[in-house]
């Protein structure tokens with residue numbers, strides 16, 4: 046799998062419909078787009094059939110243009126000597142526009158979809174509903190999809206979805222009533238939100254995004270604000286060491302340690318900040334934890350910083366340009382004071398200091414979003430919040446729940462808090478108060494292990510220390526974190542993530558020597 050498997054922009058279904066419309070208005074007819082879409086589908090189906098002894102394809106066609114793609118694909122597949130059966134949810138004569146023309150050009154038999162479902166097939170093409178899904182699927186169509194899913198589970202038949210598995214909402218990733226479980230999905234021009242957001246992503250199988258003649262220039266008018274979180278989004282902003290640089294030019298991150306029995310989380314973050322490229326990392330330790338931290342550190346520096354006053358004294362050095370806090374700190378007043386201190390305006394007016402708040406730093410403001418928002422508003426630099434779902438709910442309550450998807454919620458949270466919000470999970474979303482958002486396209490379930498979030502906090506701090514633009518730093522941190530887990534694979538524990546970062550860097554910058 047290439048590091049950038051998809052084009053960068055992600056569209057809602059409305060934005061995709063607009064891209065279609067603008068293309069058709071500019072002179073490329075809808076039926077050409079449909080032909081190209083079907084051809085892309087056919088090339089995936091043909092490839093999949095190469096590993097199968099049979100050549101039987103069942104195409105299930107719905108009432109709109111998604112069904113139209115299905116009829117065109119049926120014709121192309123028959124020309125390629127596949128054995129075709131076509132099942133329709135609606136009599137073809139009820140179709141309209143390009144879909145009607147596509148159905149009319151299919152001169153083979155059309156059966157009621159429910160009559161041919163259990164026919165032996167090697168591949169089933171799901172062309173029931175695409176981006177035009179407008180409500181929950183019920184009745185006959187819902188029964189058909191349930192039977193198709195059961196048939197797939199029992200027989201092992203492979204299912205290929207046209208554009209998006211039928212029943213998945215393209216804009217939110219939600220299952221609208223019931224949804225097809227596909228082995229592969231072929232979409233067109235750009236991914237839609239629902240391909241990456243859960244549960245949609247789990248229904249897609251292997252995802253392909255095909256070019257069908259829509260020119261990228263239409264995006265100039267659509268101005269998408271959501272992006273695939275992959276190197277294409279932030280590679281140009283990646284901080285690299287300079288020949289004439291020194292450790293101070295790579296930034297100095299401070300990570301705040303918890304008390305004697307809670308020091309591991311901050312050490313994981315500190316180590317990760319160094320491996321991500323911060324020039325210096327200081328662990329700010331309460332007095333009682335010095336004895337636990339000192340023997341466990343080598344390249345990370347250690348300074349005693351007792352409570353908020355101790356942290357303030359440490360931060361009076363303006364070269365310390367990032368503070369990360371939360372992991373292992375404990376929930377309560379002492380942690381709130383540390384957060385207030387970190388968010389205090391910098392001692393010198395020009396000095397900037399970015400802040401990453403995670404874990405207990407977030408939970409210590411549970412139900413007090415307004416207090417945190419006011420502190421963030423006067424902070425000396427960018428603020429990144431990295432909640433998992435539980436922390437998100439505790440901090441934002443219902444305030445951010447407007448809209449159906451995790452993407453909406455993260456965007457609301459960024460707007461409400463004034464911070465960049467990285468909402469963790471398999472479909473990690475990073476949202477900026479300015480409206481931009483990224484969705485992680487590939488994560489590793491091996492990341493579900495204690496301390497992996499602490500490591501991510503340190504990685505983002507490391508990138509911010511080097512001056513990376515904050516939305517890019519949060520997105521890049523999430524990607525590198527997931528990539529390290531993918532490269533390491535089975536058996537991963539949090540300590541392995543930072544240890545695998547050199548391999549991730551090598552993939553990203555390849556011939557670093559040549560760059561230098």
Ligand SMILES: NC(=O)C1=CN([C@@H]2O[C@H](COP(=O)(O)OP(=O)(O)OC[C@H]3O[C@@H](n4cnc5c(N)ncnc54)[C@H](O)[C@@H]3O)[C@@H](O)[C@H]2O)[C@@H](O)CC1
Nearest residue numbers: 065078079109110111174175176177178179180181182208
């Ligand atoms: N020119 C274009 O717009 C292109 C569209 N393409 C295909 O067209 C699809 C979009 O086509 P449409 O906008 O016609 O939409 P769909 O084909 O996704 O579905 C719309 C139809 O389904 C009905 N419907 C929606 N929700 C339903 C529900 N819950 N239960 C029962 N019926 C429901 C609608 O009344 C309408 O008849 C894309 O997904 C893609 O596959 C491609 O051919 C590329 C070009």
Ligand SMILES: Nc1ncnc2c1ncn2[C@@H]1O[C@H](COP(=O)(O)OP(=O)(O)O)[C@@H](O)[C@H]1O
Nearest residue numbers: 469470471488489490492493495496497498499
């Ligand atoms: N199933 C999963 N697939 C991919 N990533 C996951 C999965 N579960 C958790 N993660 C990632 O692992 C990290 C866990 O962070 P967090 O819950 O804060 O853990 P901790 O508090 O133990 O450090 C997050 O980056 C999250 O996105």
Ligand SMILES: [K+]
Nearest residue numbers: 174207209211
């Ligand atoms: K479909």
